[in-house]
Amino acid sequence: MEKPEQRSLPVVRSSRRSLLKTSMALGALGAAARPLAAVADTASNGTVTLPFANGERPTVAAGTFPQKGEMILQRTRPPLLETPWSVFEKSLFTPNDQAYVRWHMNDFPRAVDVSNFKLKVFGEVEKPYELTLAELVSSFPATQIAAVNQCSGNSRGFVSPRVAGAQWAHGAMFNAMFTGVSLAKLLARAGVKPGASHVAFRSLETLQAPFPAADRFEKVLPLDRATNGATTVAYEMNGAQMPLLNGFPLRLVVPGWYATYWVKMLSEIEVLNHPGTGFWMSTAYKIPNNPTGAMTPGQAGVTMVPINSMVPRSFFTVPAANRSVSVGKAAHLKGFAFGGDSALKSVQISVDGGSNWHEAKLGKNWGEYGAREWTSGFTPPKAGTYTIMVKASNMAGFEQPMQAVWNPGGFMYNAIEHIDLQAS
Ligand SMILES: Nc1nc2c(c(=O)[nH]1)N[C@H]1C(S)=C(S)[C@@H](COP(=O)(O)O)O[C@H]1N2
Ligand SMILES: [Mo]
Numbered sequence: 479m480e481k482p483e484q485r486s487l488p489v490v491r492s493s494r495r496s497l498l499k500t501s502m503a504l505g506a507l508g509a510a511a512r513p514l515a516a517v518a519d520t521a522s523n524g525t526v527t528l529p530f531a532n533g534e535r536p537t538v539a540a541g542t543f544p545q546k547g548e549m550i551l552q553r554t555r556p557p558l559l560e561t562p563w564s565v566f567e568k569s570l571f572t573p574n575d576q577a578y579v580r581w582h583m584n585d586f587p588r589a590v591d592v593s594n595f596k597l598k599v600f601g602e603v604e605k606p607y608e609l610t611l612a613e614l615v616s617s618f619p620a621t622q623i624a625a626v627n628q629c630s631g632n633s634r635g636f637v638s639p640r641v642a643g644a645q646w647a648h649g650a651m652f653n654a655m656f657t658g659v660s661l662a663k664l665l666a667r668a669g670v671k672p673g674a675s676h677v678a679f680r681s682l683e684t685l686q687a688p689f690p691a692a693d694r695f696e697k698v699l700p701l702d703r704a705t706n707g708a709t710t711v712a713y714e715m716n717g718a719q720m721p722l723l724n725g726f727p728l729r730l731v732v733p734g735w736y737a738t739y740w741v742k743m744l745s746e747i748e749v750l751n752h753p754g755t756g757f758w759m760s761t762a763y764k765i766p767n768n769p770t771g772a773m774t775p776g777q778a779g780v781t782m783v784p785i786n787s788m789v790p791r792s793f794f795t796v797p798a799a800n801r802s803v804s805v806g807k808a809a810h811l812k813g814f815a816f817g818g819d820s821a822l823k824s825v826q827i828s829v830d831g832g833s834n835w836h837e838a839k840l841g842k843n844w845g846e847y848g849a850r851e852w853t854s855g856f857t858p859p860k861a862g863t864y865t866i867m868v869k870a871s872n873m874a875g876f877e878q879p880m881q882a883v884w885n886p887g888g889f890m891y892n893a894i895e896h897i898d899l900q901a902s
Contacts, residue, residue: 526550526562528647530635537562540575544588545721547575552644556581557723561649567795570814570841570851571624572652574716579723580629580650582695582758586683586743590727597711597728601678601749604669611727615713618659623710624848625733626653626816627740630763630785634888639775641888648793653816653849656731658712662705664747670701673751677704679730679739680746697739698754698784699732708733708847711744733847734819736785736889738763759784763887769876771890772883788818789892790878792825792852792870802900805861809899811838811854817872821846827854828867832880832894835869846873858901867896 524537528550540547543557550560559579565572592611600606609617629650631643644650665677678698685694703709710731713720720726725742732739738758753759764782765771770789773780792815803809815825826835841851858864871877882893 528635528645530645530647531640532645533635533647535560543579543723545575546579546723547573549576549579550647550649552646556584556586558644559723560646561652563647563649564797565649566793566814567797570844570849571654571716574654574718574721574724577627577652577654577715577721577724578629578650580644580737581723581742583683583685583689585686586681589722590682590743592727595727595745597745597747599664599668599747599749601747602671602674602751603665603749604671605667607668611713614659614711614728618663620657621660621710622655622657623708623731623733624653624655624844625708625731626651626788626847626849627731627737628788628791630736630738630889631887631891633891636893637882637884637888637891639884641886643888651737653814654715655717655844655848656710656712657714657717658710658728658731660707661709661711661730661747662707664711665705665749668749670705670749671751674749675701676750676753677701678746678748678750678754678756679741679744680748681741682743682745692755693757695741696754696756696758697730697741698750698756698759699735699739700753701749703732703735711747734788736763736788738785763889765887765889766885770879770883771885773885775884785887785889786819787874788816789876789890790818790822790870790872791816791892792868792878793895794866794868794897796897801897802902803856803858805858805901808855808857809901811856811866812851813868814849814851815868815870816849817846817870817874818876820872820874820876822850823871823873825852826869826871827856828869829856829864831865832867838868856899858899861902862900864899864901865896866899867894869894 527533536551538551552558557579561578565576596608598608632650633648635645676698680696712731728744730741730744763785765785766773767781767783794813825838828835838852838854869878878894
């Protein structure tokens with residue numbers, strides 16, 4: 479594999495952690511306004527082999543990218559960093575320093591001067607306004623919401639036949655508790671005009687040639703999704719300031735929808751009376767017009783629509799070292815699951831290749847959009863290899879399929895996962 483080029487991103491030397499309290503947030507938010515200085519010179523500290531063809535990737539050591547711990551390097555510029563699977567085995571809430579990173583274009587700010595930052599709300603509204611970060615934090619109540627940020631292309635490396643795009647394993651997702659302001663409240667203050675139907679979100683990224691202006695990163699939500707109460711303009715993640723690479727100082731959180739809508743470094747909110755015309759809505763991130771985004775390779779005449787609701791997923795977090803088990807003794811099975819765009823209904827386990835399923839026990843419910851732990855047990859009756867499957871379903875009636883869906887973007891992968899236990 480080619481040696482990755484030298485890091486283009488600077489390293490934060492002393493990143494101060496902010497505290498849960500909103501009143502403390504600004505001091506810490508100010509910390510990242512400091513210019514970021516040194517450039518790391520270590521390319522990688524090892525490699526990892528993701529479980530699909532050509533799955534070898536370098537890993538980068540903690541501190542190689544600002545505020546980031548050890549990550550799987552999918553691409554350097556713009557950064558595409560995957561969360562190593564072992565991180566999910568350790569905690570239900572993904573630590574900020576190992577939450578995956580994905581940028582489409584390389585020209586996002588390496589530091590944000592909070593004293594000059596403003597969030598603008600305008601368009602089809604009665605009273606357009608703009609706010610500093612301090613004004614945003616102090617003039618609206620803080621809300622908290624647990625949600626899974628998952629790239630539309632998470633697990634694309636498992637899609638067959640293969641499709642173009644980042645060949646992620648399952649680490650293009652993270653589960654976090656976000657703190658911020660309800661977008662519905664921000665829009666209510668502006669007074670949405672009758673006839674408005676959509677809301678556009680733009681960021682601090684600037685576009686450099688050769689990109690045409692229409693390619694600026696802009697995502698658009700239908701007004702009802704923007705004002706559903708769950709959609710949040712977040713300034714903290716897991717009780718700490720938003721990491722720079724995850725969207726400091728503000729990022730849109732759209733619980734239940736794929737991460738492509740979760741605009742980072744959010745600076746503009748424009749209410750529209752049309753669905754928008756930008757590249758990122760009209761060309762990129764389109765799926766076949768059905769709820770699971772399925773089609774057959776080569777199928778003609780498929781109507782494509784912008785990707786939207788997430789489908790349910792469930793995973794094992796049984797470390798490889800614990801997969802050798804004893805005959806006649808209960809083996810501990812565990813993992814996590816999420817419902818996607820509706821609450822998790824059940825997590826089920828099969829030990830016979832998917833013919834029979836039984837319910838796993840669900841852990842604490844952190845809210846309908848967050849991940850939830852599950853546990854179960856299995857006592858192997860005799861020596862041998864046992865394939866154990868896990869399947870989640872949600873309240874909207876979706877359940878994970880045995881076979882992955884296919885579409886040209888490699889989006890919405892959510893096939894049933896399995897592990898093998900060796901009983902002796
Ligand atoms: N400003 C901005 N926001 C963005 C993007 C981007 O390129 N620019 N990419 C989107 C996509 S496709 C994904 S998968 C998520 C990744 O979020 P993360 O980097 O916090 O993991 O950010 C979304 N928000
Ligand atoms: Mo994405």
